[in-house]
């Protein structure tokens with residue numbers, strides 16, 4: 411469908427027929443080939459130049475066909491088998507055969523297409539539906555393990571076999587199960603380290619009522635979902651104490667600041683916290699009556715935020731990130747502190763700027779740089795690559811910690827390099843806004859949204 415496609419065929423007659431007559435007169439006579447199709451007898455060349463490979467040979471000949479060239483497969487290539495059979499010599503299925511043939515790091519890219527699909531009808535454009543099976547594991551859990559302080563991703567990567575790690579994805583975002591089940595419009599984020607996998611899961615799970623976005627920021631998407639639960643408990647306590655909307659808005663906003671500082675210190679992209687898995691889920695659970703975390707103080711169902719509060723307390727101490735609200739909740743839930751007194755303590759802390767001056771200075775330095783001074787490496791889809799984003803994020807993480815009193819010259823450089831990297835691939839005005847966003851972490855998420863709007867304006 412509009413793709414440049416290379417067809418490998420054993421028979422020179424088929425290749426000649428496709429390339430000169432645009433019809434496979436041997437196997438599919440009467441059906442003109444799509445315009446972008448070229449045929450070749452050179453399997454290695456066809457394999458080498460393809461992103462998605464469809465394997466359509468009789469099962470008994472898969473090893474003969476692919477055996478000599480399987481080692482040429484690269485980890486970024488996807489191999490979808492369309493063969494339907496069981497090998498006679500080994501009694502292996504196609505999947506078992508392929509997993510034994512392809513290099514270890516390609517096993518995560520195997521998929522299997524099957525279903526009612528006569529080739530002649532597909533070629534004639536007749537409506538056809540098939541199933542594509544691939545082994546993927548999508549985690550929807552939102553929490554941090556207490557025993558190891560590991561995220562769900564870290565836990566699963568340690569649990570599954572090495573060659574399955576490339577098939578793990580993580581779903582998070584504002585999604586009360588009851589509303590999803592009722593067909594209410596819902597938007598979530600699917601994260602996977604490999605964007606192609608995230609895109610596959612995204613395509614599989616999206617419906618007109620469930621809009622899935624994708625991300626490669628696994629740690630950010632995960633931590634957004636885990637950390638918001640503790641703030642939802644805080645909002646429940648605030649409600650219980652009789653506080654109003656002002657208090658809740660303050661909790662959400664300053665809570666997002668804390669979530670972002672901690673998540674960024676753990677390697678997350680701060681802009682993820684402005685998205686569905688961060689601000690989106692935080693707003694939902696801090697305001698929605700369906701939230702078990704917000705209503706946890708009234709007793710009852712599963713509240714992931716209760717154990718997560720302990721994990722956050724330990725992580726915040728370990729990473730040197732100041733999180734007064736989440737620390738206060740931890741003391742109320744787990745150390746018997748009086749909620750009223752904790753509120754007074756948190757509200758009476760030393761007064762400070764909303765965004766730490768060190769961060770603002772770093773952002774200003776970045777914004778002053780000429781926009782075209784440096785070019786940002788681009789990923790396959792035109793966005794900054796994950797590796798680059800990760801390294802700049804850590805610069806912001808350091809900057810965020812500085813805002814709480816720690817830090818030195820090296821840390822300030824981290825902030826500057828992060829904001830500078832962001833500034834380098836955006837027009838000047840947008841750079842300033844984005845620099846403010848990276849600098850101010852959560853509270854400046856709004857500036858990020860403004861930057862995105864700025865980019866989208868006519």
Ligand SMILES: NC(=O)c1ccc[n+]([C@@H]2O[C@H](COP(=O)([O-])OP(=O)(O)OC[C@H]3O[C@@H](n4cnc5c(N)ncnc54)[C@H](O)[C@@H]3O)[C@@H](O)[C@H]2O)c1
Nearest residue numbers: 550551552553582583584585586587588635639711712714
């Ligand atoms: N319910 C929601 O609206 C929702 C939305 C998005 C994400 N999540 C996340 O999904 C995860 C699961 O939440 P849920 O609402 O499905 O929880 P749940 O309480 O409905 O439990 C899910 C399943 O886990 C099983 N289970 C409970 N304790 C267990 C144990 N000790 N060992 C093995 N199995 C056990 C339960 O029997 C049940 O089948 C959480 O991390 C939650 O944050 C929930």
Ligand SMILES: O=P(O)(O)OC[C@H](O)CO
Nearest residue numbers: 583584585586701702703
């Ligand atoms: O009911 P809660 O508080 O566990 O929230 C459920 C989901 O995390 C909402 O996205």
